[in-house]
Amino acid sequence: MRNALVRRTVLAASAVSLALLATACGSDKADTKADAKPSEAAATSAAPAAKAKTSAELAGVIVVQADLPTHVVKAPTDAETAAAAGAKSDKPECQPLVSAQSMNPVGTAAGTAGTRAVAKGKEPAADASPEEKLKAGLDALGGTTTSVYLASYEGKGAAEAFASVKTAGTACAGGYTGSQAGDSLKITKVAPGAAVTAGDEALAYTVTGDADGETITMELVVVRKGNTLATFSALSLTGVAEQPKAVVDAQVKKLG
Template sequence: MRRTVSRRAAVVRTVAAAASVASLTLLLGACGADKGAESPAKGAGASAGASAKGEEPAAKTLTAAELEKAALAQGDVTTHQVVNGTKADEVPPGAVKTDKPECKPLLDAASAVPVGKPAAKVLRKAVQKPEKMKVDPTASAEDKAKAGLDALSQPVTADVLASYDGKGAQEGYAAYAKAAEACAGGFGGEQAGEKLAFTKVVPDAVTGGDEAQGWTIAMKADGTEVLTKLAVVRKGNTLATFYTISLGGTVKEQPASLIAAQVKKLG
C-alpha cells in the first residue's frame, strides 16, 4: 500500500504536497463544503471553441503579475481549499521523461509543467472539501488520525496558468489534443527517478473559455488501476491546465466547479 501511494504521489508531487497542507487546514478548521457551489456556465466554450468560427481578435499576453491576479485565491471557489504554489513545487528540468516523446505534454501536465515556452506561469493547488467533516475535539487520537486520512483522500488539483506570445497558447492547446490521441493506448514515464505506467487516455467532456478539452488518464500502481483527470482550457493567450489525483484512489469526475471559477476569473 505504501508503494502504491508513493507512485501516485510521484505522478504529481506538487499536488501530493498540496494534499497534506490543505487537508490539514480542513482538519483543523473542521470545514465542510459550502452550499451554493459554483457550477460551469451553461453554453461555455467547448473543444470546438471560438477558433472554429474564424480568426479571433488579438489577445493580450498576461504578465506574471497579471497571472497572479487572475489565478484562484482561497475563497474564490466554495468547493475547494486553495493554496499558492511555491518554488519548491517546481519540477527540475530533465526530471520528467517518457518512452514516447509524443506523450510528453501529458506527463508534463501531470507534473504541473506547462507545455511549450510560456511567457509567464503560476501554480495553484486545490483540495476538494469533504461534503461533511466534523472533528470532535474529544475524539480519540485514532479517530482524529482517521479523519486526517479521509481528508488526504480527497481529490487534489494542480491548477497551472501559463500565458504565451503569438500563437503559443493555440499551439499548446493543440499539442495536448495531439498527445492524447497518439497516446490513447498508454505510455511509460518517469518523474524524479520514479517509474510510471499509464495504460489509457480517454476523452472527457469539459467546457469553458475559448476552447476546452479533458481526459481520464489511467495509471497502473502495483497492479491497481488508478484513474486521474486532466482538463485544458484556453482563454485568449492563456492556457489553464487542471490535473487531478487522489492519494486515496480513483478520481471520479473533473473538478467542474474549480474549472468554472478559474475561467471566470480569467475574464
C-alpha cells in the same frame, strides 16, 4: 491500498506533479465562428492578438482561497516546482501530455503561474463518535488534489499549445511511461473524461495507470481562454480522482 501506491500518490501530490499520466480523446467546445456572419468572422480574425500576460499578471488571476471555500488552496514550494520541471515522457510525441499534467508550459510561454487545491472532507457532527471523527479524517485525506497551472503565450501560441495536447492525446492513446525525479508510472488505459464546456476550447481526459500493480485513475482538463492555457490535473490518495469541476469553473471565471 498497498504502501507503494500511497508512496507514489503522496509524491505526486506533494510535488504538484501529475506528469506521469496520459490521455486519449477529449471534448471540444463547438466552434462558434462557424455560425458567425462573414463580416463578424472577418472582424474577429482581423483583430490584433492580445498581448501575453506576464507571470506577475497571471499570479493575479489564478485561483486563491477566497475563490474556493470548499478547498484548501496552497501554492507549491520552489522545491516542488523544481522537481516537477524534470517530468519527461518515454515517447517524445507524448511530452505535451506530460507537460500539461506536471505544471510545466506546453511549448514556450511568456508567463506562468501555478497553485493547487485540495477538496475538503465533510466535517463530522459536533456529537460525532471517535470512530466517526476518524472516518471523516480519513475521507478528508482522500480528497481530490488538483494542480492548476496557467501559461500565457504570444500570438497564436496558446492555440498551438492546445492543439499539440490534442494531437498527443491521439498519438499516445496506447499509453506511455512518464518519469520524474527517479520515479515512473506506466499508463494502461485512456478514455474521454466528462465533457467540459469552458473558455474558447476545452479537452477532458480520464487516465488509468498501474502503480506497482495497483490501479489508479486520474483526471486532466485543458482549457484555452484567449492566449492563456489553463491545465487542471487531479489525483486522489484513494486512487480514484474526481474531475475538478468546481476548480475549473472558478479559474475560468477569473480569466474573464
